Amino acid sequence: MRIRFRVFFLFLTAIPLTGFGQTNSQTFSFGDRAATSIITDGSGSLSIGYGRVVPDGGQTAPSGVAIFGERSGSTLISEAGVPASPVIQNGRIYAEVSPNGFSGRGADIGLSIANPGPAPATISFTYTRSDGTDLGGGSYTLGAGLQKSSYLDQAPWNLPLNFQGTFTFTSTVPIAVVALQLYNNERGEPLITTLPVIDTNAGANSTPALLSHFADGLGWSTAVILVNQTETAQTGTIVFHDDIGNVVTLTANSTTAASFAYSIPKHSSFKLQTQGGVNLQGGSATVTPDAGSNTPVPLSVFSFYNGQATQTQAGVPSNLGTAFRTYVEATANPRAIGGYDAGIAVANGSASQGTVTFELYTATGAPTGLSTTIQLTAFGHKSQFIDEFFPGLALPFQGILRISTSSPEISVVALRIRYNERGEFLMTTMPPSNEMLQARTAEVYFPQVVTGAGWTTQFNLFSGVTNQATSGTLTFVKPDDTPFNIGINNLIAAPVTLTSIAPSTVAQAGTVVLTGTNMSSSNIVVFTTGFGTVSVTPSAATSTSLTATLPPNTITGSVFVLNGSQQSASVILQVTGSAGLPQMTTFNVAAGANTTGTDIYVPPPAGSLSFTAIGIVVSGGGNAYPASATLSKGSSQRMALVGTGFTSSTTVSPGPGVTVSGVTLSSSTEILATISVSETAAPGPRSITVVNPDGDASILTGGLIIQ
Numbered sequence: 205m206r207i208r209f210r211v212f213f214l215f216l217t218a219i220p221l222t223g224f225g226q227t228n229s230q231t232f233s234f235g236d237r238a239a240t241s242i243i244t245d246g247s248g249s250l251s252i253g254y255g256r257v258v259p260d261g262g263q264t265a266p267s268g269v270a271i272f273g274e275r276s277g278s279t280l281i282s283e284a285g286v287p288a289s290p291v292i293q294n295g296r297i298y299a300e301v302s303p304n305g306f307s308g309r310g311a312d313i314g315l316s317i318a319n320p321g322p323a324p325a326t327i328s329f330t331y332t333r334s335d336g337t338d339l340g341g342g343s344y345t346l347g348a349g350l351q352k353s354s355y356l357d358q359a360p361w362n363l364p365l366n367f368q369g370t371f372t373f374t375s376t377v378p379i380a381v382v383a384l385q386l387y388n389n390e391r392g393e394p395l396i397t398t399l400p401v402i403d404t405n406a407g408a409n410s411t412p413a414l415l416s417h418f419a420d421g422l423g424w425s426t427a428v429i430l431v432n433q434t435e436t437a438q439t440g441t442i443v444f445h446d447d448i449g450n451v452v453t454l455t456a457n458s459t460t461a462a463s464f465a466y467s468i469p470k471h472s473s474f475k476l477q478t479q480g481g482v483n484l485q486g487g488s489a490t491v492t493p494d495a496g497s498n499t500p501v502p503l504s505v506f507s508f509y510n511g512q513a514t515q516t517q518a519g520v521p522s523n524l525g526t527a528f529r530t531y532v533e534a535t536a537n538p539r540a541i542g543g544y545d546a547g548i549a550v551a552n553g554s555a556s557q558g559t560v561t562f563e564l565y566t567a568t569g570a571p572t573g574l575s576t577t578i579q580l581t582a583f584g585h586k587s588q589f590i591d592e593f594f595p596g597l598a599l600p601f602q603g604i605l606r607i608s609t610s611s612p613e614i615s616v617v618a619l620r621i622r623y624n625e626r627g628e629f630l631m632t633t634m635p636p637s638n639e640m641l642q643a644r645t646a647e648v649y650f651p652q653v654v655t656g657a658g659w660t661t662q663f664n665l666f667s668g669v670t671n672q673a674t675s676g677t678l679t680f681v682k683p684d685d686t687p688f689n690i691g692i693n694n695l696i697a698a699p700v701t702l703t704s705i706a707p708s709t710v711a712q713a714g715t716v717v718l719t720g721t722n723m724s725s726s727n728i729v730v731f732t733t734g735f736g737t738v739s740v741t742p743s744a745a746t747s748t749s750l751t752a753t754l755p756p757n758t759i760t761g762s763v764f765v766l767n768g769s770q771q772s773a774s775v776i777l778q779v780t781g782s783a784g785l786p787q788m789t790t791f792n793v794a795a796g797a798n799t800t801g802t803d804i805y806v807p808p809p810a811g812s813l814s815f816t817a818i819g820i821v822v823s824g825g826g827n828a829y830p831a832s833a834t835l836s837k838g839s840s841q842r843m844a845l846v847g848t849g850f851t852s853s854t855t856v857s858p859g860p861g862v863t864v865s866g867v868t869l870s871s872s873t874e875i876l877a878t879i880s881v882s883e884t885a886a887p888g889p890r891s892i893t894v895v896n897p898d899g900d901a902s903i904l905t906g907g908l909i910i911q
Contacts (some may be wrong), residue, residue, distance in 0.1 A: 207211055214846070228687035232266070232665055233675035237604050239531050239666035242678075243692035244655035251748075253688035254318040254351045254380070255650035257288055257665070259676040264643035266676075267668025269634055270650045271620070272384075275658035277395055277502035279794035280624040282516070283632040284384055284396040288648040288665075291320070291378030292403045298383075298429050298473050298503070299331060299356055301363050306355040306386060310564040313399065314384040316353040316362065316652035318681075319346045319377065322814065327378045329361065333369040336437075336469025346379070349685030353652060369636070370431060370473045372404070380649035390513035395504055397519040398633060402433050408498035413522040415489040415504040416615035417587060418444060418478070420454055423509045425480040428489055428501040436574040438500050438620040439467045440493040442476055447487055449552075451582035466491075467498055480509070487585040488615065491522070510628065518631035520617045523638065524553065527608040529637035530618040531664040532564075532590050536599045544622040545633070548605065549587040552580040554612035560586070563595050563606040563911070567696045569667070569692075571834045572603070573888045574908035580614070589621070589846040596888060598766075604666055606639070637668030652681060655690050662695070700727060701763050702772035712758060715743075718750045718765060720772060731777070732761025739766070754779065762905050773816075774905040813849035815894045815902040820844075821876065828858030834909040837887070840880040842866075845894065847902065850875050857893045859906055861885030886911050 232240045259265045264360045264860035267289030274281055302310025318323040325348075330341035344360040346352050356363040356371060363371070373381075383399040395679040416427040432438045442464045444452040453462045456478040466474045507517045513527045529550075552558045574594045578586055591597050609614050653661050663678060680688035701720040706710035710716055718729060725745040730737050738758075744751040750765065762774035772886040818833045821842040825861065835841055845856065852869045856877055864884060866878040875894070 211857055223854055224471070226689050226691050228542065228791050229677050229679040229690045231675070232691060233268065233678050234667060235569045235673040236663075236667050237529070237565040239602070239604055239664060239696070240568045241533075241567075241662065241695040242525050242692045243662040243695055244329070244653075244660045245351070246658070246660040247656055247691050248656040250657035250659060251690065252351075252353060253653045253680055253682045253689070254316070254320075255409060255653050255663070256320060256480050256679045256681065257643065257650070257676065257709055258679060259674055263674045263676055263678055264645055264653055264672060265530070265648045266648070266665045266672070266674050266878075268648065268663065268665045269427070269708045271632055271662040271664070272396060272652070272654060273660040273662070274394070277658075278632065279626060280331045282395045283620070283630055284398045284400050284875065285620070285635060286382050286384075286634045286650065286652070287635040288650055289380055289382065289401065290644060290646065290648055291380050292401070292405070293306045293375045293378050294373070294404045295381055296370050296372045296402045296404050296431060296433055298370055298431050299363060299367065301365055301367040301384070303359045303366045304388075305357040305365050309390070309392070311390050313371070314353065314370070314386055314396075314466055316351065316382045317346060318351040318380040318649055318651040319348060320380060320647070320649060321377050322348050323377050324348055325379050326738045327379070329371060329373040329375050331363050331367070331371050332368060332469075333367065333466065333474070334471045334473050336472050339364065339367075345684075349681070351651070351681070351683040353683070364475050368473070368475065370471060375847060382651040385519070387514065388746070395417065395514065395517050396605040397517045397520060398402055400503055400521050402431055402501050402502060406433075406435050408434050410493050410498055412493070412553060413491040413499050413502045413521050414524055414615040415491070415502055415520055415548040416585070416617045417486070417506070417520050418489050418504050419484070419486045419506045420478045421481040421484040422512070423448055423480065424484065424506060425509070426478045426504050426506040428476040428491075429503045429505065430466055430468060430474040430491065432472055432500050434469060434498055435470045436498070437467065437469055438493060438497050439465070439765065440490055440491060440497060440499070441465055442489060443529070444485075444489050445487045445583040446577070447585045447598065449581045452485050452487060454485065455481065466500075472759040474500070479506065486587070488583070490553055490583070504894035510677070516630045518619060518633050521635065523615050523711060524613045525609070525638040525640055526613055527639035529606050529639050529666065529668050530616070530634055531603075531619060531666045532605045532634070533602045533620070534590055534599055538589070538591065538599065541627055542625045544620060546590040546605070547587065547619040547621050548590060548593065548607070548663065549617050550580070550607060551585045551615045552583060552612065553615060555582045557581055557584075558612050558613060558614065560609045561606060563608075564590075564594055564597070565604045565606065567602045567604070569604070571909060571911055572597070573643040573834065573911050575911050607636070608639070634664075637666075639668065639670055641669055642670045643672050647753045653688065653690075656683055700765050700772045702763075705763060705777050709753065709780060713754055713756070715751060715753045716777065718763070719748060720765065721748060723750050723765065728766040730759050730764050730766060731755055732763070733757040734759050761786045762796050762903070764905065771906070772884055774781040798895060799910070813847070813894065813896050813900040813902045815845060815892070815904045815907075817846040818843055818892065818904060818907050819846075828899065833907070834911060835879065835881045836911055837881050837885050838883045840878060843877055844881045845875040845877065845892075846873060847894070848873055849896065850894070853897045855895050857895070859890050862890065862908065862910075879908070881910055887911055
């Protein structure tokens with residue numbers, strides 16, 4: 205990642221909070237490539253529990269990430285993103301306990317276990333040093349429906365101080381487990397980082413593993429942690445590559461080299477810590493097993509030291525696939541304190557060049573029309589913020605990013621980046637989902653939920669696999685299996701609609717009332733002026749109306765409403781000047797010349813032409829067409845244009861790069877036409893204009909989205 209991270213805040217002032225209030229459950233329902241997000245309000249004293257993600261009958265479990273936010277006084281000091289997990293019976297985690305344990309400087313591991321089933325769980329455990337020495341173990345019984353959270357050097361685990369190795373457990377019934385690395389920094393602030401919980405029943409293979417991001421130098425350092433999930437020793441090498449695939453020479457574990465050998469005894473671990481230096485280096489890391497050896501489970505944890513203390517840490521697990529999805533969000537000013545951004549890193553672990561495509565969807569699953577394609581060299585790496593991948597992205601934004609390739613396989617990580625009250629950036633891993641995996645029909649779990657006394661938990665649920673639309677309930681449970689009532693807020697801005705403006709004709713500097721749904725004081729009203737569109741904050745708002753005053757130079761033209769990244773359909777507002785005449789702008793275009801950046805509105809005669817919706821024609825009829833349709837470059841589709849006042853001579857004009865053919869009149873309310881998009885057409889939203897022979901015209905703003 206380009207190391208100039210900017211960040212996110214639990215104030216969340218840039219995204220509306222729609223309160224759900226105190227509850228022990230919250231329903232969810234969303235379509236393919238869509239998402240929902242809620243957050244605990246953090247009120248009251250410290251409370252913990254766990255979460256059950258229960259799909260409705262016949263539905264599948266969504267992908268999910270819980271983000272723990274931790275404050276010291278008024279300052280946010282750390283966050284950690286934990287994926288929703290299935291239950292397992294046999295598992296292993298990396299384990300480290302500093303000489304001071306959880307209460308002093310250094311590292312420790314926090315373990316939370318939930319037993320959501322109807323029978324008690326007897327959990328047998330052992331711990332093994334990194335040199336392969338088995339030190340001991342024990343057994344602990346967790347009752348049905350109960351949860352247990354403690355550090356590894358606390359009861360019932362009681363690992364010794366100054367320990368590094370693994371913690372292995374076996375349960376008599378399936379349990380949900382999460383592991384968090386605690387690092388008490390030089391200021392005595394506990395930083396938290398998610399560790400993978402390895403299902404040892406999943407087996408192992410010899411495919412090289414790829415870590416999609418590392419950083420070293422100028423305060424940055426990276427620890428590569430390898431866990432042997434088998435009962436056989438593992439050996440191999442770790443190699444770091446830069447953005448263009450060149451091998452990087454680093455100093456790690458007091459050795460300067462271009463390749464680092466590892467040797468891991470059975471069911472143990474290995475840690476390679478880079479030293480950092482005067483020059484910043486970044487890219488990816490490949491873990492390659494020796495012939496005849498299996499690949500260990502890797503994790504990279506990169507840290508930033510600001511000269512006084514370790515400021516932030518983030519753990520990046522390994523993944524490989526051809527298509528990933530992740531929830532992303534960014535504020536209108538991601539560089540400011542209180543703003544946040546999404547950082548994406550993608551790596552190619554192959555010796556062949558690959559093509560990677562990035563596509564962006566709103567939280568409702570609708571395509572934004574924004575996509576970009578990059579070339580990754582052999583072993584290459586690319587990291588940018590979401591607004592850098594998509595320079596035309598309108599912020600704020602919440603939605604789903606899809607990252608795909610035809611070949612070879614890639615590794616992906618998403619990070620949420622934000623600045624705290626001290627102006628220091630923090631990093632949070634947002635684990636992506638592998639789109640090609642099979643969706644689960646069983647429940648998944650958040651084994652830890654924490655809120656109050658400076659803590660919050662944000663739950664991001666999203667459609668993580670191909671064609672997944674789902675619904676269900678997120679239920680909160682206390683450690684004693686009683687309902688966990690907590691205050692939660694909705695973070696996803698609801699789609700806003702605009703149905704009318706009153707008065708429909710108004711003098712300049714006048715005031716209008718816009719009527720629709722899902723409106724609020726955080727909405728923005730966008731007017732057409734002689735110098736382009738201008739955004740106005742409403743002076744009054746309810747859930748169904750907005751009051752706004754026209755900005756200077758407003759002319760007759762379209763008006764629409766923004767609710768976060770959601771945009772309403774537009775309505776034409778007639779603006780009058782002196783003597784009640786229409787207020788318009790004029791300009792001259794020389795013969796043979798072109799002009800850009802000028803809004804032109806030609807008021808229609810007193811006709812009845814109205815163009816309101818468009819959609820792809822589906823056999824069988826009975827279609828309810830939306831206000832916009834999406835076509836890919838190089839595609840051609842039979843489309844239906846819906847409205848009123850159409851005639852057999854109505855023309856359809858979609859702009860450059862798009863052609864219209866086979867126009868037929870079905871009725872005065874529907875036109876059928878074949879719309880073809882050239883390979884060179886500019887991507888993004890495109891307005892479509894229909895015109896009758898008498899000059900009556902209607903524009904469907906953003907009616908066609910090209911991607």
